[in-house]
Amino acid sequence: MRILYVFQDEYPWDVRVEKITTSLGSAHVVHLLCRNRGALAAEEQLGQLSVHRVGGSGLAAIGGFPAFFSPWWIRAGLSVIRRHRIDLLIVRDLPLCPLALILKKFTGVPVIFDMAEDYPAMIKDTWRYRGPALADYLIRNPRLLRTMENLVLPRVDETWVVSAASRDRVMAKSGQGPRVRVIGNTPTIDILDMKPQPDQGTLAMVYTGFIDATRGLDTVVRALSLARREGLPATLDVVGTGAALEDIEKLVAELGLDEFVTFHGWCTQAQLRSVIAACSIGVVPHRVTAHTSTTLPNKIFDYMALAKPVIVSNARALEDVVTEAGCGLVFQDGDPESLLSCLRQLQARETREGMGASGRRHVQEQLNWSRDEAVLLDAVRGFPASRSEARV
Structure with missing residues (x-):
């Protein structure tokens, strides 16, 4: 089968795109249509x-903006489909899903919607915590995006989501039933090749990922301050950057925590795993919103695979994983005292090691990409191949 994956951003790199296209490439011919911000080959x-890129430098950059009605994207999509006789379209996230349906109308190629997150809810969070820019009222408007989602869901041939909570939401909205599959953000099994480091006997927390107001990192910093006052040997390593990084750095300084917090910035995947391995507790402190309640970030599986107990906020998707795997504790979103209570419960090395071992075992047996890959390949087998000659 010949498959075209449509991605609104530049590639490389994106971990989910890499995993999906690599897995598909083991059995099929795979093409990727993505944005070009100017520095990469067409x-x-x-x-x-x-890889086929839309846009470029100078005036060509205008054509690279990922709008579903863009004549540049439509022309590029039709060109790839016809030149390479594409049998199946997979489109990542909501903004370009209508584009895929337009391409389907012209070519008859079936469409899978890879919903990595609840996009309208994510934009609503952005409006809530950062405020909208003027252009956002038109191009990143949560109400308009929700209307778009309601229109496309019944029209795509299948939808992939990242969590059971997201599956339940989509099924309730679309009535797609068995045409909604969970393909998670689980790690590749090679992460288990990295042996967990011995627990150093401290409450060394680690946070990885974007840093913005929805991530709740301020709650972790405030809980760290309470822990230090109480005499707990707590520290925090932060890997990543984002719009709220400066605010978090200021909060750390205001609370006198500079010697207990290390900011690593962006790291390579290997460096990231080394930082996690050296710590003793992984934290996912996301604010509880419609977006975070259905999204599972890669970081929770990285922590679990490296045998780290996890502390997560009470967002449904996160709480479901921790409860099922018995690999950590749940705190009340935005409440430093609640997170401090979790740290107290993790003081005993035996408790941390037991939860960490349970999480690693769960990744080894269930929450790994090999299982999601099997679902992925089974889904693709449900679509016919070699029909392109009859269509174009």
């Missing part, structure tokens, strides 16, 4: 993946 072969 077409490129990355291993088994054929």
